[in-house]
Amino acid sequence: MPSLKHYLLSGLIILGSAVAGGAQATNWTGYTYSSVSTTAAVKGMERIADRVDKETDGDLSITLHLGKTLQIASSDITQATGDGIVDFAADLYFSGNVPIARILNLPLLINNDEEWNKAYAVMEPYLQKGFDAQGVTYLGSYRYPQQVIFTTFKMASLDDLADHKIRVTSPEQGAFVEAFGGSPITLSGSEVPTALERGVIDGVLTASAGGAKNWHEFLPYNYRLPVNYAYSAVIANTSAHAALDDATRQTLDRIVSQETQQITQDFIVDEKTQKQQQADAGMTIIEADPADIERAEKKMAPWWREWAKQAGPEHEKALAAVLQALGK
Template identity: 45%
Template sequence: MAEQNPKASCTPVAATFGLSLSVLLLFSGQAPAEEWNFYMHQSAPNFATSRGAKLFTEEIEKATGGALKVRLHLSGTLQINASNITQAVGTNNVQIGDDLFNSGNIPAAGILRLPMLIQSYDDFTKADAVLKPYLEKTYAQKGSTLLASYTYPLQFMWGRKKLEALDDLKGLKMRVAQPEQGEFVRRFGGTSITMSAPEVPSALDRGVVDGIFTAGVGAVLWKDLLKYGYPLIVNVNNSYFIANTEAFNKLSPDLQGKVRKTAQDSARWDQETMQKEEEESVQVLTKAGYTFTKPTPADSARAVEAMKPYWDDWAKSRGPEIVEALGKVRAALGK
């Protein structure tokens, strides 16, 4: 009598079980959960947008009844530079991302960072609505679907040396986070220096830079190294929730709607939470002895007029579509 092969005898059983499970899932209306990866530009887990990203992943699973699960990866946990989130999502290396370092990839997004163009959250809302079709088009060309947008707190200047008026910029060395801020500094007699965030504390301590552009939530991290806050709103840092279009289109229309709504809710949570924490940060810095000097209307108007020619030159260098988009934003803002 030939010896029976245990594997041979188990295979039909396993196949039958697998088929039965598939049929069971089919008739029960359940399908295997879709799993996505979400890459976040922020690395600090306790920062508001990192907390918001975690909340987003939890809410997605709740909203979809577990049909879509999203795994969060903070900046630096994958071999993806935070400035390459546009490309990483577009090529489906990750299925969803929070794209802050976007202006080099999405020209229309850079309009919102032009110095002195956006000076309030209301300005941002108006301009964001105008730019939405341009942003959607460019993201689509790069393989992504725009889901939601938000801004970090409004950006202004902080100094370790006297910084109480626009003219105080003259001769100061200012750390900037983007070239547009650098142009603002140069137009008022200062020197702009670009460096990464981890380099800032030692640069301030050693006098390599005299000040920085950030919001209160950023300045409070270095409150022992700065003394002055000059809240002339220079620009915003706008960020976008984007999904890989191919992955997004594979979802049912119902799931697509839930993903989009959850992204919009999360973006609003990020912006409102940071706005609240911004107010708290300014109070902390005031108690720490910071000198805050409100810009005069004359200084604000002077800064806007000084930057208007730059807005036009910047847009022209990026093509007629950006010139058109800037024109519509300026009309919406009355500038």
């Protein structure tokens, strides 16, 4: 017959196992749309994962997977996060799921850092609400440099866009190209080099530290008219985020806030570096005529309002608030 000591020891072992089980680390699956590990965006996401593991003493660990290493299309990242297929993600292609976010992408609406900060302050609650409806918690975002015009043909003014085929990454960029007589074409990033080589497209809208970093050899001209900004949301599955203990959740949120700001700054620095390197390699870089920028903004302003009207009352309300903040 087992002794009292045996029962006590068994109870202690069971209790110890329960305590140990309760202290087990939370392991999250992370994902980013980018498949290039050397970009400021991926480096920043890796820093988030490293810092979270260290600063929570291993209570939360995030295994980050690069784009295309999981069977998740770039346009499906928001849904995959909401469904719990991944717990944490960087999502550049979220506007199909959160359409109101496109206000910050409208061409010629936002022309500098100061304007971005004012517009973003207005839009942040709308972003939080939009992602919340998808079962996703919006933790913050980082911003790419301004999207400018790179071409295979000489371009010195907006008039030179006419009759040329330009690769765009959004309907909003497409509207800009069409407004000045060009033809917008949507292609994945992997298709761009071949399309440029074969003349399927004559140019792209991107940044020096973005697509031009990889495609500059096909793009001898750069007209630096600031068309719009692109930005990526950093998100988490709402249930997984809520299940974290308060200290861990606060640590994660703080780190994401700090690192998204750093990613944006790293992109700004890299934009200057890449622009100079591209010039040194022979690219003809022309700063946009201020009169061209003013003309482009006046051309697109009525379109912003029409776009919002077609999208619905909430979009109209949000755009009106952004325009008021920008004094436009």
